Amino acid sequence: MRAQGIDNSYKILIIDDEEVVLDSCAAILEGSDYQLATASDGTLGMKLVREFQPDLVFVDLKMPGIPGLEVIDRIHALDPTIVTVVITGYATVSSAVGAMKLGAYDFLPKPFTPDEFRLITRRGLEKRKLVLETIDLRREKEMLRENFAAIVSHELKAPLGAVQQNLFVLEAELSGSLTEDQQRRLERMKSRITDLVKLIHTWLRAISVDFDTIKEKFEPVVVASVISKAVDSLQPHATRKDIEVVTSLEEPLSPIMGDEGTLTEVLINLGNNAIKYSYAGSQVLINAHEEDDRVVIFITDTGVGISKEDLPFIFEDFYRGKTRQPVERGHGLGLALSQRIVEIHNGSISVESDLGKGSTFVIRLPIYCSDRHPQPPLQAEVIRNP
Numbered sequence: 223m224r225a226q227g228i229d230n231s232y233k234i235l236i237i238d239d240e241e242v243v244l245d246s247c248a249a250i251l252e253g254s255d256y257q258l259a260t261a262s263d264g265t266l267g268m269k270l271v272r273e274f275q276p277d278l279v280f281v282d283l284k285m286p287g288i289p290g291l292e293v294i295d296r297i298h299a300l301d302p303t304i305v306t307v308v309i310t311g312y313a314t315v316s317s318a319v320g321a322m323k324l325g326a327y328d329f330l331p332k333p334f335t336p337d338e339f340r341l342i343t344r345r346g347l348e349k350r351k352l353v354l355e356t357i358d359l360r361r362e363k364e365m366l367r368e369n370f371a372a373i374v375s376h377e378l379k380a381p382l383g384a385v386q387q388n389l390f391v392l393e394a395e396l397s398g399s400l401t402e403d404q405q406r407r408l409e410r411m412k413s414r415i416t417d418l419v420k421l422i423h424t425w426l427r428a429i430s431v432d433f434d435t436i437k438e439k440f441e442p443v444v445v446a447s448v449i450s451k452a453v454d455s456l457q458p459h460a461t462r463k464d465i466e467v468v469t470s471l472e473e474p475l476s477p478i479m480g481d482e483g484t485l486t487e488v489l490i491n492l493g494n495n496a497i498k499y500s501y502a503g504s505q506v507l508i509n510a511h512e513e514d515d516r517v518v519i520f521i522t523d524t525g526v527g528i529s530k531e532d533l534p535f536i537f538e539d540f541y542r543g544k545t546r547q548p549v550e551r552g553h554g555l556g557l558a559l560s561q562r563i564v565e566i567h568n569g570s571i572s573v574e575s576d577l578g579k580g581s582t583f584v585i586r587l588p589i590y591c592s593d594r595h596p597q598p599p600l601q602a603e604v605i606r607n608p
């Protein structure tokens with residue numbers, strides 16, 4: 223069999239205790255270039271999954287020894303990218319549904335015709351191709367991101383730093399001899415260069431922050447201390463904009479496992495946003511309490527809010543809201559970086575916003591219990607505005 227668009231070097235494994243099924247599948251695939259292996263029980267099947275490394279595995283649900291459902295579970299635990307299809311008698315269609323809940327891609331009811339078998343094989347391999355392509359694309363994107371970071375750091379950061387340094391020296395040397403207009407232009411140059419250097423710095427940080435190293439240094443962190451450090455950093459910005467930052471913490475808050483520095487950075491990013499996108503005279507509230515084994519931190523403002531067109535994208539690199547922005551500079555990186563940091567803490571970050579009325583960002587972090595297993599990661603969510 224030659225299936226269009228599918229590379230015939232794919233490997234197929236069939237696990238079934240009925241010899242007649244194994245033989246007929248082998249006969250149907252005869253003449254194709256697929257590599258085929260067969261196993262008459264789950265134990266041998268699992269051995270072949272490890273050694274033969276199949277792309278697609280057919281698993282009979284009713285077998286002596288390890289039950290089919292468990293075989294599927296073990297295959298996916300070993301390699302979640304392997305596509306599995308269950309073979310089942312009519313009487314066990316409900317188990318096929320169970321198998322699909324466990325991640326099986328499809329099911330083949332017995333008895334099946336050669337065409338049905340070929341069709342499901344083809345569909346399963348197409349699925350496998352898609353899965354592998356997605357993994358490749360993700361890897362490629364990651365490499366691009368890293369290469370970009372390297373290019374930016376080598377090709378832009380150093381020369382810009384030199385220009386900035388020379389401008390400072392020049393300004394000192396020309397001190398007193400510049401006209402008012404020349405001084406103004408020099409200031410503008412300095413400010414633009416400083417912005418660019420800051421952008422490169424933030425960008426590099428957003429794409430190349432070494433999360434593995436940060437994770438290695440995780441220790442119990444006191445949330446109140448993170449909030450207090452962040453508020454100290456936010457104060458000058460808040461004062462400049464005549465905005466009051468009000469905190470309210472439920473005491474005592476359990477510690478969380480993490481890195482105090484990067485968590486403080488997240489609160490500073492969200493706090494700076496709350497201030498940046500708010501009006502003079504308003505308040506930014508930072509609240510924290512415990513809820514179901516998580517510490518939950520709310521950062522609430524009554525500023526411009528976020529439109530529902532912008533909301534799905536605000537956590538993406540370089541995304542800046544398109545609507546109703548006050549004229550404040552930014553690079554669209556603060557939230558992207560914050561989300562990455564919160565995720566390595568097994569936490570989640572979400573937002574609820576009402577255009578023209580304000581926004582609330584919510585960070586949820588699992589509390590640290592030395593005597594308990596770590597919490598499963600939280601799903602990131604975006605709560606859309608009504």
Ligand SMILES: Nc1ncnc2c1ncn2[C@@H]1O[C@H](COP(=O)(O)OP(=O)(O)OP(=O)(O)O)[C@@H](O)[C@H]1O
Pocket residue numbers: 424491495496497499523525526527528532536537541542543544547551552553554555556557558580581
């Ligand atoms: N509290 C907020 N109120 C209104 N809009 C917000 C708020 N926080 C974020 N946004 C929107 O989300 C976008 C992305 O935010 P993000 O912090 O990533 O970037 P930025 O603030 O534009 O720039 P920077 O990289 O300097 O942080 C912002 O451009 C803005 O449109």
Ligand SMILES: [Mg+2]
Pocket residue numbers: 491494495552554555556557
């Ligand atoms: Mg920001």
